[in-house]
Amino acid sequence: MSTKTKTEVFIAGGGVAGLTLALKLAKHQIDVTVVEKQQGMGNVYKGELLQPKTLSIFEELEISTQINKEINPLQKIVTKEVDEKNRQLLEVVMDYSRLPIENNTAAMIPHNTLKEILLNEANRYPHFHLLQPAAFLRKEGTNEVVIKREGLESVIEANIIIGAEGRGSKVRKSVDIPLKQSTYTHQFLTVTFPSPPSLVDGEMIGNHERFLGLFPLPGGEVRSVLLIRGDEYKQMKKQGLEAFYEAYIQLKPELEGYVNQIKSWKDIQLMVPIRHTVTHYTEGNVVIIGDAAHSVHPMAGEGMNLAIQDAYVLGDLISWMYEVRRPSDYELLKWFEDVRGERVEYLSWLSHQSALIYNLRGHIPQKLRVLAIKRLALNKRLHDKQMMNIAGIGLWKFGLTDGLSAFGFGKRELSEKVLNKHMFNKKDDFPWRYKKKR
Numbered sequence: 001m002s003t004k005t006k007t008e009v010f011i012a013g014g015g016v017a018g019l020t021l022a023l024k025l026a027k028h029q030i031d032v033t034v035v036e037k038q039q040g041m042g043n044v045y046k047g048e049l050l051q052p053k054t055l056s057i058f059e060e061l062e063i064s065t066q067i068n069k070e071i072n073p074l075q076k077i078v079t080k081e082v083d084e085k086n087r088q089l090l091e092v093v094m095d096y097s098r099l100p101i102e103n104n105t106a107a108m109i110p111h112n113t114l115k116e117i118l119l120n121e122a123n124r125y126p127h128f129h130l131l132q133p134a135a136f137l138r139k140e141g142t143n144e145v146v147i148k149r150e151g152l153e154s155v156i157e158a159n160i161i162i163g164a165e166g167r168g169s170k171v172r173k174s175v176d177i178p179l180k181q182s183t184y185t186h187q188f189l190t191v192t193f194p195s196p197p198s199l200v201d202g203e204m205i206g207n208h209e210r211f212l213g214l215f216p217l218p219g220g221e222v223r224s225v226l227l228i229r230g231d232e233y234k235q236m237k238k239q240g241l242e243a244f245y246e247a248y249i250q251l252k253p254e255l256e257g258y259v260n261q262i263k264s265w266k267d268i269q270l271m272v273p274i275r276h277t278v279t280h281y282t283e284g285n286v287v288i289i290g291d292a293a294h295s296v297h298p299m300a301g302e303g304m305n306l307a308i309q310d311a312y313v314l315g316d317l318i319s320w321m322y323e324v325r326r327p328s329d330y331e332l333l334k335w336f337e338d339v340r341g342e343r344v345e346y347l348s349w350l351s352h353q354s355a356l357i358y359n360l361r362g363h364i365p366q367k368l369r370v371l372a373i374k375r376l377a378l379n380k381r382l383h384d385k386q387m388m389n390i391a392g393i394g395l396w397k398f399g400l401t402d403g404l405s406a407f408g409f410g411k412r413e414l415s416e417k418v419l420n421k422h423m424f425n426k427k428d429d430f431p432w433r434y435k436k437k438r
């Protein structure tokens with residue numbers, strides 16, 4: 001064991017969650033140390049869809065100018081269902097512009113570009129320190145962590161310890177927070193390739209066997225996800241890339257000549273969806289955020305957004321604890337769980353539901369899916385609620401009244417006043433700044 005250093009907040013993991021939290025704290029002049037085990041930015045595909053709430057967080061972090069140069073705004077996501085001969089059975093549009101907020105759009109950004117922006121901005125602040133490559137190994141006592149860097153172990157003393165190292169979080173394991181995990185019978189293949197110019201909106205295309213999601217990135221590229229059966233990957237690889245191209249072109253013929261520009265299986269990433277939840281996010285002076293605390297099915301494009309939103313809320317809470325000179329009153333950290341727990345759980349459940357409706361294959365499941373999507377998208381009340389929830393700007397759970405509304409009973413519309421009532425305001429996001437007690 002060699003040196004021992006000190007910091008106020010120690011963060012294991014320099015992904016979007018860790019970097020957003022570090023930036024927020026460094027801006028508040030709180031000494032923060034991030035350890036990231038990978039050299040560079042990494043080259044696996046990760047989340048790239050930014051929901052409106054996340055974009056508003058970037059505004060508050062004063063990085064919108066940099067972000068806006070690198071995004072492709074996404075106003076609409078078109079959901080289609082087609083038969084074997086590619087005849088259209090359904091086309092509905094999930095439209096962000098109906099949200100009663102100023103910046104009513106989502107956006108696509110390459111994951112590493114986002115991390116670079118967060119890192120460059122954090123580097124401007126003297127209270128930000130990054131150790132990379134360096135790995136969190138274990139926690140010792142209440143305030144010490146052991147890290148490994150260049151083959152040597154060293155100790156960092158910290159007031160608050162954050163686990164932001166993704167699904168396999170060692171910080172979470174060090175405080176024995178148990179994990180509940182569920183798996184799916186399907187998998188995804190994901191890859192980015194040049195986009196046909198006709199592709200402007202996000203598209204989700206299903207038939208009785210498969211699902212293809214297409215999300216246009218800046219720079220004339222498109223990020224794609226193809227749903228396959230659990231046993232299909234090996235089979236497809238054996239058949240060769242032609243089988244992969246064919247699956248895409250069958251669902252979207254305009255991709256001919258574009259998807260074929262992928263020349264190696266090495267460029268195509270297999271993504272095995274897993275959903276996990278935990279019983280709690282805080283234990284004494286330890287807090288887990290992002291994928292360390294919850295991984296959600298990727299269908300609804302929420303994982304990265306939940307991670308950034310966690311970081312932003314926790315960043316404000318810790319800043320406030322320092323402002324009111326109670327930085328070691330660790331009971332206050334539970335406030336983070338109060339704010340984020342229910343929101344995350346509901347979005348995880350919604351993502352899970354979206355996954356289930358594509359999980360079953362065959363013509364009858366497809367017919368039921370067409371019916372369900374139609375009921376949701378063509379009923380203004382349900383559509384507005386769904387958009388508000390996935391955009392991250394409010395929480396309004398579906399209930400019995402919505403079930404009745406789906407079948408034409410009761411109110412089919414929500415007034416703007418009612419919608420506003422369910423939107424998050426500063427008091428919802430940062431209750432510690434308004435209430436005396438939890």
Ligand SMILES: Cc1cc2nc3c(=O)[nH]c(=O)nc-3n(C[C@H](O)[C@H](O)[C@H](O)COP(=O)(O)OP(=O)(O)OC[C@H]3O[C@@H](n4cnc5c(N)ncnc54)[C@H](O)[C@@H]3O)c2cc1C
Binds near residue numbers: 307
């Ligand atoms: C293929 C794919 C597609 C996805 N698509 C979407 C999408 O469209 N939209 C969306 O919102 N989400 C999506 N997600 C999910 C999203 O990428 C994650 O939810 C998000 O990256 C979580 O951020 P994080 O910072 O919590 O964790 P991560 O991004 O996993 O970052 C954790 C970091 O911690 C580091 N680390 C791990 N262990 C240690 C250690 N012991 N010491 C130090 N560092 C460590 C890792 O190297 C990593 O850099 C997708 C995920 C995948 C894999």
